[in-house]
Amino acid sequence: MIEHEPRRAASKLGLPNLARLKLTRFKLARPAFLRPDFWRRLAQRTIMLRTVTFRLALVQIGLFAVFSLALLGFVYYATVVQTQAEADASADQEFNELANVYERDGMGGLNQEVFERAATAGPDLYVLANEQGEILAGDFGSFPQTPTAVSQRAVFQYKTVQASNGEAVVNRARGRIGRLNGGPILLVARDMATSSELVRRVTQAVYFGAGLGFFLSLISGYFASRQAARRADALSRTAQDVMRGDLTRRAPVVGANDEFDTLAQDLNAMLDRIERLMRSARTAGDAIAHDLRTPLTRLRTRLEAALESPPNEDADREALRRALDETDSVLATFTAVLRLARVQSAAGWQFQRVDLSAIARDLVEFYEPVAEDGGVSLSSEIEDGLVVPGEASLLTQALSNLIENAIKYTPAPGRLHVSAMRNQSDRVALSVADTGPGVAPEDRERVIDRFVRLEAARSTPGAGLGLSLVAAVAEVHRADLKLEDGLGGVDGPGLRVTLTLPVLAAKG
Amino acid sequence: MRVLLVEDEAELANNLRRALSDDGHAVDIADDGEAGETLARRGEYDVIVLDRMLPKRNGVKVVENLRQAGVSTPVLFLSALGEEDHRVEGLNAGSNDYLVKPVSTRELLARVRALWHGRDRAAPATKLNVADMEMDLLARTVTRAGKKIDLQPREFRLLEYLMRHAGEVVTRTMLLEKVWDYHFDPQTNVIDVHISRLRAKIDKEFATPMLHTVRGSGYRLDA
Numbered sequence: 001m002i003e004h005e006p007r008r009a010a011s012k013l014g015l016p017n018l019a020r021l022k023l024t025r026f027k028l029a030r031p032a033f034l035r036p037d038f039w040r041r042l043a044q045r046t047i048m049l050r051t052v053t054f055r056l057a058l059v060q061i062g063l064f065a066v067f068s069l070a071l072l073g074f075v076y077y078a079t080v081v082q083t084q085a086e087a088d089a090s091a092d093q094e095f096n097e098l099a100n101v102y103e104r105d106g107m108g109g110l111n112q113e114v115f116e117r118a119a120t121a122g123p124d125l126y127v128l129a130n131e132q133g134e135i136l137a138g139d140f141g142s143f144p145q146t147p148t149a150v151s152q153r154a155v156f157q158y159k160t161v162q163a164s165n166g167e168a169v170v171n172r173a174r175g176r177i178g179r180l181n182g183g184p185i186l187l188v189a190r191d192m193a194t195s196s197e198l199v200r201r202v203t204q205a206v207y208f209g210a211g212l213g214f215f216l217s218l219i220s221g222y223f224a225s226r227q228a229a230r231r232a233d234a235l236s237r238t239a240q241d242v243m244r245g246d247l248t249r250r251a252p253v254v255g256a257n258d259e260f261d262t263l264a265q266d267l268n269a270m271l272d273r274i275e276r277l278m279r280s281a282r283t284a285g286d287a288i289a290h291d292l293r294t295p296l297t298r299l300r301t302r303l304e305a306a307l308e309s310p311p312n313e314d315a316d317r318e319a320l321r322r323a324l325d326e327t328d329s330v331l332a333t334f335t336a337v338l339r340l341a342r343v344q345s346a347a348g349w350q351f352q353r354v355d356l357s358a359i360a361r362d363l364v365e366f367y368e369p370v371a372e373d374g375g376v377s378l379s380s381e382i383e384d385g386l387v388v389p390g391e392a393s394l395l396t397q398a399l400s401n402l403i404e405n406a407i408k409y410t411p412a413p414g415r416l417h418v419s420a421m422r423n424q425s426d427r428v429a430l431s432v433a434d435t436g437p438g439v440a441p442e443d444r445e446r447v448i449d450r451f452v453r454l455e456a457a458r459s460t461p462g463a464g465l466g467l468s469l470v471a472a473v474a475e476v477h478r479a480d481l482k483l484e485d486g487l488g489g490v491d492g493p494g495l496r497v498t499l500t501l502p503v504l505a506a507k508g
Numbered sequence: 509m510r511v512l513l514v515e516d517e518a519e520l521a522n523n524l525r526r527a528l529s530d531d532g533h534a535v536d537i538a539d540d541g542e543a544g545e546t547l548a549r550r551g552e553y554d555v556i557v558l559d560r561m562l563p564k565r566n567g568v569k570v571v572e573n574l575r576q577a578g579v580s581t582p583v584l585f586l587s588a589l590g591e592e593d594h595r596v597e598g599l600n601a602g603s604n605d606y607l608v609k610p611v612s613t614r615e616l617l618a619r620v621r622a623l624w625h626g627r628d629r630a631a632p633a634t635k636l637n638v639a640d641m642e643m644d645l646l647a648r649t650v651t652r653a654g655k656k657i658d659l660q661p662r663e664f665r666l667l668e669y670l671m672r673h674a675g676e677v678v679t680r681t682m683l684l685e686k687v688w689d690y691h692f693d694p695q696t697n698v699i700d701v702h703i704s705r706l707r708a709k710i711d712k713e714f715a716t717p718m719l720h721t722v723r724g725s726g727y728r729l730d731a
Contacts, residue, residue, distance in 0.1 A: 338591075367698060370701040
């Protein structure tokens, strides 16, 4: 401990403070835009730069700029380089013609020829001098370039004074200069004013086009990304509202049928399902409260009454026995609720190949005696080798619930028919049909809802849970659950409950 | 018989101890997994009743350890976890039976007895005999007093289970689980109907009934 003392004292003396001071100073001295996160933050703050569409627009603009440059290069080549080459070729040709004139007619002929040609209006420029370098004829009083013994390319500028306003204009020209066969010096050139004017215009047009294109893509990028950002914002606002607890909110679908609409529709479908689950959970909560509170209240009253009445062994024992029965019924409800919750909440059941034919046959055999005892004849038609992906214990429980339900609600004498068949669309239809009172079409949806019981069925305890579990098992197996009219009879249209499951393969 | 009860909830443990003692068993109680395993390893018990969620070491781990150590005492799980996957998990760990809390005392007593007797009969038999009834397991035939009785396959299995547990109470749940392999609670008296059908076949034409209903518990096949 002692060794550590001085160090701690030193740190108390302000070493860390000094360090902090230095750091602060450094930070202050640095301009904001040099800080590493400045641009990133700025970009984040600028909503447009964040959107994917705008980034795509930027990439597009970049590509457009490259394309414009390439076009410019091509136009420059096509005009400037080509016209220069043409000017050079035509100057060369004329230079050679004049050289021939000199060969044929001598100095006098050449002089005459150059004089005449220079006098003609046009972009052609000539200068002729004798072998001593004295200018004899032509457009200029001197050579713009020192001639050499051999002929060479001449590129030069010259000034002219415009007649209209007296301004000096610099012109560019190019051609050929050289000494003809050891004699006179000749310059033949072409004024490039017309070609450079053309180049200027074309370049201007390209610049203008590129600028306009750049501007337009910037605008369209801005609007497209603003549109995309708005729709993404709408989706995320919906999600946030839902997170805040407003489950009725839905994402807007604009009808453009694009990926945003698809996303919104999927989001809405998901919200519908969540809302349905929440609502059914709430209904279930109320129903559980009712189904458990009622027998618990009865139990409590009964025990209380037994305790407060004068001791009587027979009465006490009877009260205890009934209390035990009541407890069992509460437990049965509780177990059923737990199982239902587990079936519904468990994600990713490990599905196996389940022989539905065997399950159905065993259950029919299991329930046949009890149905017959109750005056209901149980018949069946079960196809062989119906193998479905599923969880055997759940499917067994579901089918047994359906059969028990049918037995319970079919008055004697009645009929009950269990069938398991492959249907036209190659799925397995598992159905239980009876001759009972049936369920009115408008009530069918509600019957399937967890715990919602038909008032008529209220007298039989626990009936609501049976079908709810079937519905839950159907959902886990991605099976369709359908309620229809059953076999029909004196007691009503009867009820047919059909589970349609995907089939795996045929075994037999 | 000697029963080891591993249960951390004191009141439940005491009630179960009383019930088991009244049924004629000697009961030891351990109130956590470690203590339970230590006692069980001595191998002095005929049946172990084991809670699943125990302090210090959970029941599933205890069974796994016991089986690895070569202790083959039958284990009955008594658990608040009652779904199919829990049950399968418990049985896979090496237990012999699985009961879900809360359980009726009668059910527990019947299961404990069945476990103990079941151990004796683990050896494969070809014939079962109870009084004047004989079951040939190979030929799948049943005779009573020399008279042939025709049974459906499932009735045969029902009778086989009752004969293997002759003299013991078997509950409806036991029949449902062991004969039909169903693990749900039927809302109808379906087991009773099966029993009465079987009874009509094996008892009706004979002077002394063998298949008795034990009120509030289940059934018993007597000599």
